[in-house]
Amino acid sequence: MAHLQTQGITKIYQENDVATNALAGVDFKMDKGEFTALFGPSGSGKTTLLNIIGGLDRPSNGKLWLSDQEITALSDSQLSRLRLFKVGFVFQAYNLIPVLTALENVEYILILQRVNKKERRERSIKLLEKLGLGQLINKKPTEMSGGQQQRVAVARAIVHLPELVLADEPTANLDSKTAHELMDMMAKLNEEKGITFLFSTHDPMVMEHSRRLVELRDGKITNDQIRN
Amino acid sequence: MKEFVKIAWRNLGRNLRRTLIITIAIALGVWGVLVTIAVYNSMAFQMVDNFIYASLGHVQIHIKGYTKNPGLRLCMTDAGEILQKIKGASHMAGYAPRIYGFALAQSPRTSQGVMIVGIDIAKEPTVSRIKKFIKSGSYFTSDDEPVVLVGKDLAHKLKVGEGDKLSFFMQSFQSEEDVVESFRIKGIFSSGITELDKMMVYLPIKQAEKIMEMQDRVNEIAITVDDEKNLELLKADLKQRLPEQKPDLRVEELKTDLDGKPVSLLKITKSGQDKMILAPEAFGESFKLNGNVSMISNRLFLPMAALHKNRLGKDSYLDLELIGVEPVNENRVSGIFDRVQIPSDSWLQGAEMDKELEANKGWVVLSESAAQALNAVPGDTVRLDSGDKVLSLQVAGTLKQGLDGPGEKPFALMFRQDMWRTFISQSAASEVVLRLKENSDARKTGEELLAGLSLEVKDWKELWPVLAQMTSIMDYTNYVLLLCIYIIIAFGIANTMIMSVFERVRELGILKAIGTSPRQLFGMVIMESVMLAMIGMALGGLASAITLWVWDRNGLDLSMFEAGLAAYGLPTVLYPVLTLKNILTAVIMAFGIAVLSAIYPAIRASRLLVVQALRRI
Numbered sequence: 139m140a141h142l143q144t145q146g147i148t149k150i151y152q153e154n155d156v157a158t159n160a161l162a163g164v165d166f167k168m169d170k171g172e173f174t175a176l177f178g179p180s181g182s183g184k185t186t187l188l189n190i191i192g193g194l195d196r197p198s199n200g201k202l203w204l205s206d207q208e209i210t211a212l213s214d215s216q217l218s219r220l221r222l223f224k225v226g227f228v229f230q231a232y233n234l235i236p237v238l239t240a241l242e243n244v245e246y247i248l249i250l251q252r253v254n255k256k257e258r259r260e261r262s263i264k265l266l267e268k269l270g271l272g273q274l275i276n277k278k279p280t281e282m283s284g285g286q287q288q289r290v291a292v293a294r295a296i297v298h299l300p301e302l303v304l305a306d307e308p309t310a311n312l313d314s315k316t317a318h319e320l321m322d323m324m325a326k327l328n329e330e331k332g333i334t335f336l337f338s339t340h341d342p343m344v345m346e347h348s349r350r351l352v353e354l355r356d357g358k359i360t361n362d363q364i365r366n
Numbered sequence: 367m368k369e370f371v372k373i374a375w376r377n378l379g380r381n382l383r384r385t386l387i388i389t390i391a392i393a394l395g396v397w398g399v400l401v402t403i404a405v406y407n408s409m410a411f412q413m414v415d416n417f418i419y420a421s422l423g424h425v426q427i428h429i430k431g432y433t434k435n436p437g438l439r440l441c442m443t444d445a446g447e448i449l450q451k452i453k454g455a456s457h458m459a460g461y462a463p464r465i466y467g468f469a470l471a472q473s474p475r476t477s478q479g480v481m482i483v484g485i486d487i488a489k490e491p492t493v494s495r496i497k498k499f500i501k502s503g504s505y506f507t508s509d510d511e512p513v514v515l516v517g518k519d520l521a522h523k524l525k526v527g528e529g530d531k532l533s534f535f536m537q538s539f540q541s542e543e544d545v546v547e548s549f550r551i552k553g554i555f556s557s558g559i560t561e562l563d564k565m566m567v568y569l570p571i572k573q574a575e576k577i578m579e580m581q582d583r584v585n586e587i588a589i590t591v592d593d594e595k596n597l598e599l600l601k602a603d604l605k606q607r608l609p610e611q612k613p614d615l616r617v618e619e620l621k622t623d624l625d626g627k628p629v630s631l632l633k634i635t636k637s638g639q640d641k642m643i644l645a646p647e648a649f650g651e652s653f654k655l656n657g658n659v660s661m662i663s664n665r666l667f668l669p670m671a672a673l674h675k676n677r678l679g680k681d682s683y684l685d686l687e688l689i690g691v692e693p694v695n696e697n698r699v700s701g702i703f704d705r706v707q708i709p710s711d712s713w714l715q716g717a718e719m720d721k722e723l724e725a726n727k728g729w730v731v732l733s734e735s736a737a738q739a740l741n742a743v744p745g746d747t748v749r750l751d752s753g754d755k756v757l758s759l760q761v762a763g764t765l766k767q768g769l770d771g772p773g774e775k776p777f778a779l780m781f782r783q784d785m786w787r788t789f790i791s792q793s794a795a796s797e798v799v800l801r802l803k804e805n806s807d808a809r810k811t812g813e814e815l816l817a818g819l820s821l822e823v824k825d826w827k828e829l830w831p832v833l834a835q836m837t838s839i840m841d842y843t844n845y846v847l848l849l850c851i852y853i854i855i856a857f858g859i860a861n862t863m864i865m866s867v868f869e870r871v872r873e874l875g876i877l878k879a880i881g882t883s884p885r886q887l888f889g890m891v892i893m894e895s896v897m898l899a900m901i902g903m904a905l906g907g908l909a910s911a912i913t914l915w916v917w918d919r920n921g922l923d924l925s926m927f928e929a930g931l932a933a934y935g936l937p938t939v940l941y942p943v944l945t946l947k948n949i950l951t952a953v954i955m956a957f958g959i960a961v962l963s964a965i966y967p968a969i970r971a972s973r974l975l976v977v978q979a980l981r982r983i
Contacts, residue, residue: 194879195977215883222881229980233876237376242369249369250881294880 140167141334142191142302147200149186149357160186161197162357168336170301173328175337175348183357184338185306191336192225192304193217205301222250226295226333228305232287234279240266240290241275247298265293269323285316292324296333305337309344321347370886374893377866378901385898388862392902392956393909395851399952400910403844404942405922410840411943412936414826417833419495420557421566422826423462423588424597425604427452429648430822431655432585433829438467438578439539439651442821443644445584448608452587455603457596460492463584465574469536471567473524480520481565482536484574493590496555496568503528503553509572513552517563521554528554534567539579539647540783540793547577558936583645597825604823614638615819617812620799624700624767630802631699632812642666646795652818653798658806659815663699664795665769666690666782673749674740682740686733687775688750690782693723699801702779706731706763709744714762723762727781730759736776737764750778757788848952852959855902860963863895867967874971875979884972891971895964899956914942 149161161183168174176184189195190202193209202209204224212220221227234243241262248258266275269289279287288308295303305324309317325347328335337344345351353361378385418424426433427448432440442448445463452461465484470477487506491497497505501518514532516524526532530551535544549569556563575581591600620631636643643649646664653659670688675681697703697720708714714722723729730748732740742748742761750757759780768777786793802811827834867874874887921939924931928938 189977192879194980218878218881218883221879227879229876233872233980235373235873235877237373237380242372246369247880250886 141170141172141205142166142168142336143203144187144191145201147187147190147197147202149183149190149195150198159357161190163200164354164357164359166352166359166362168334170334171328171332172350173325173335173348174350174352175339175345176352176354177338177340177345178354178360179340182354184354186357187354188304188306188336188338191302192227193220222247223298224301226298226300226303228288228291228295228303228308230307230310232279232284232291232311234287234290234294236279239276239278240271240282240286240293243279243290244293244297247294251298262293262297265297266290269293283316284311285313285320288312288316288320289323292320292327296327296331299331300333302334302336305335307339307341308337309339309341314343317341317343370890370893371897374890374897377870377894378897381866381869384862384865385901388858388898389902389905391858392855392899393905395855396903396906396952396956397909397913399848399851400906400944400949401913401942402847403948403952404910404914404917404944405940406840406844407943407945407948408922408940409936410837412940414833414837416558416936417830418590418826419493420499420559420562421494421496421588422830423493424591424594425589425601425823425825426829427587427589427604427608427821427823428585429652430818430820431652433822433824435655436466436585437651438465438537438580438585439647440655441465441539441580441583441585441648441651442587443583443648445582445587448587448821451607452589452604455589455600455607457592457600457603459590459592460489461587461589462486462489462493463571464490464586464588465571465578465580465583466585467536467574467578469534469567471520471524472533472535473526473530475525476523478520478523480534480567482534482574482578483566483568484571484578484580485568486571490568493588495557499555499557500553501556503551505553506568506570509570511552511570512547512549512573513569514549515553515555515568516551517566518554518556519560519563520565520567521551523564526551528552532567536578538577539583539645541579545577549573583648601823601825608821608823615643615816617816619808619812624702624705624769630804630806630808632800632802632808632815634798634800634812634815635796642790642794642796643798644792644794646798647793649798649819653800653815656811656814656818658802658811659800660803661695661698661801663691663696663799664782665696665797665799666785666794667796668752668785668789670778671751671753672736672740672778673751674742674746676741676746680741682742684736684739684776686736687777688785689769689777689779690785691779692782693720696720699799700769702765702769703731705767706765708763712744712763719763723781727784728759729762729780731763731765731779732761733768733775733777734764734766735774736778737761739776748778750780752789755789757784844948845951848955852955855956856959856963859895859898859960860966862898863891863964863967864970866894867891867971871974871979874974875976878974879976879980887974888968888972891968892961892964895960895968896957899960903953903956914944917942 144164144166147161147164151158151160164187176187178184190197197210209220238246244262244266245258263275266272271289274282274286309320312320321344324335327333350364352359429440429442449463463486467482469480469482471480487509521527528551531548532551533546533548535546538545591597614637616635616637618633620633621628623629650662653662668688670686672684672686673681693703703720706719732742740748744761744763746761747758748761750759802808878887918941921941923939925938931938
């Protein structure tokens with residue numbers, strides 16, 4: 139079985155009397171260590187699919203497995219644990235916790251996982267240094283540039299070595315140089331640590347970095363290709 | 367946990383102005399609550415303190431029933447022994463015996479009913495502030511001085527001052543008639559308690575003993591405790607030291623009267639060597655409190671030699687039993703005076719025998735056997751001789767039967783008071799006979815009568831429940847006030863926390879997205895609220911501490927309300943009183959309110975839908 143597998147996932151948003159099909163039966167598989175981009179126009183269902191895969195939202199229909207575990211069958215609190223231990227998130231708007239420093243933001247996940255203080259500090263600092271943020275560990279998000287914040291967000295997403303990192307348009311708010319650096323960094327992490335990445339994007343640069351491109355249109359996969 | 371505290375703490379700093387406003391509101395609330403409670407407590411405390419040290423004492427000892435039916439005769443008859451027993455009781459700060467009697471005080475201008483209190487001039491200042499209350503003149507210096515201390519309002523009413531003379535009409539222990547005694551006013555006191563200043567006249571206990579015939583008898587022993595919290599220990603020790611303080615009395619039921627008809631009578635005698643009941647009036651006073659008792663008669667028996675010189679000059683001599691009774695009481699109990707035989711030309715002819723004899727002293731009624739042996743007839747004079755005392759009485763009539771029915775033994779009846787005054791110099795009875803109301807249970811009544819002679823140890827709360835109630839009303843007022851202020855604070859906190867949660871929906875959504883559990887989010891919001899409360903309380907506590915410290919040093923001068931305060935027995939300068947319980951209640955309630963008011967926003971935070979939260983900007 140694939141590392142990630144979806145089966146006939148649909149998502150219907152009901153607003154007043156109007157039903158919108160955000161996802162209309164998605165069958166999708168991913169193996170461990172993939173570096174894959176979901177692309178498509180706005181409203182094609184990229185974010186919705188990502189949210190469902192990450193356990194932030196539930197599908198209207200269909201099933202979803204992550205490393206042999208059926209996510210669609212989990213309770214809210216089980217989903218909460220799944221997100222904490224197996225999934226890392228990188229959001230378009232960075233979404234760091236404004237009252238915490240870079241280091242504390244990264245450490246936060248490890249705190250929730252009850253990693254002891256010494257270890258979590260070491261791991262967090264080492265990772266931030268590796269991502270070129272060694273000078274910024276005591277800065278709060280407001281004191282950092284967008285690129286720096288997004289790199290901290292990536293650090294937060296991978297510090298606990300999740301099985302899957304979901305990144306929702308991670309470069310959308312970055313200039314092209316910074317975006318490039320960020321993608322290089324994630325590609326390197328993918329290679330070195332074998333972390334599986336799934337992006338949603340319509341940034342050609344991101345697609346260029348990806349090894350597999352999946353196109354979504356009107357809630358359906360219309361194209362799925364491996365790049366060499 | 368620590369991290370959540372950190373996040374909560376830093377969140378408070380994000381909107382400093384809002385945090386500041388709400389913490390100041392909480393601080394003001396806490397300050398207001400603590401200071402107001404301190405004022406209320408101060409009033410309650412000072413009021414109780416004033417009452418206790420004006421006259422009440424912390425604990426009082428009386429004979430049972432005294433507090434409900436106070437009266438000179440309802441007294442402890444062996445005061446010396448009782449005082450000896452309580453000496454050295456644990457946690458006792460002071461004790462003082464007192465004699466209380468009602469009197470009419472007469473000044474050259476007017477008269478007024480007063481309460482005369484005989485106090486031990488050395489011991490009294492250990493339980494009351496009477497010495498400090500003196501506004502003009504001075505406190506007693508000697509037991510032998512015939513002087514009094516008079517309350518300010520009473521002096522004003524009687525239009526007298528220090529150095530003036532006052533006459534008092536009062537009852538004494540023994541006699542039914544008023545005694546009149548004059549005293550010079552040595553000092554005028556003002557206790558601040560209107561009731562006392564209007565009513566009380568103090569005099570040295572030795573003087574009171576003398577004029578009211580209260581040697582070794584007191585109505586009250588007032589006691590103070592070293593620390594209010596030891597009150598129960600002191601009470602327990604006193605009760606232990608005074609176990610069933612009752613004389614060695616025996617009760618016997620008499621089922622028939624002089625004619626052999628069924629009747630309900632109780633005879634009380636003293637067992638043991640000394641068979642005389644001393645001061646039976648005191649017991650009688652206690653027995654009267656029992657609803658089943660309708661009449662009491664004290665009987666005194668003494669063996670006596672009687673002498674009669676007949677008209678021919680011949681002496682007759684007889685050993686008889688002399689019986690002292692009060693004719694009216696005795697007649698209502700036994701009807702014996704209705705059986706007295708008198709000659710047709712007697713001065714008693716046509717009169718109600720018992721009442722007439724009660725009013726005219728100097729008579730004796732002889733048993734027929736005694737009259738025969740002495741050769742005496744009504745109108746003759748008989749000499750009664752105890753060996754060292756002699757009394758001559760006129761024979762008023764004769765009796766065929768004695769108090770115990772027809773008997774051979776010669777006896778003579780006389781007025782009991784004259785008898786003990788002449789022969790034994792203190793009031794005594796050999797037996798006390800009580801007539802019970804119809805259908806009363808004689809045996810049960812007898813037990814009740816003996817139990818009624820024991821002592822009661824009561825604390826100020828039992829003695830003056832109104833005072834205790836007023837303090838608990840103050841307590842309730844405190845809590846209501848506390849609740850009102852805290853409800854307002856609760857809305858302030860709730861508002862702040864709701865705002866804070868709604869402002870951060872997205873952020874909370876992220877926390878949830880990356881794995882924070884709903885429970886942790888809930889706790890975080892509650893924590894923020896508790897921190898707000900803690901800062902507010904710390905500020906409020908600090909402000910209160912400063913206020914109370916300044917107040918404690920300088921006192922709160924309320925002299926402009928003097929008249930109103932005096933009515934409640936309050937001094938014009940108040941000092942703060944705050945108990946640990948007050949502070950803890952305020953703190954615990956503040957925490958409770960902080961948690962409760964944050965519950966709704968906390969639930970909102972924990973139930974956020976991540977996807978929706980993330981869509982918020």
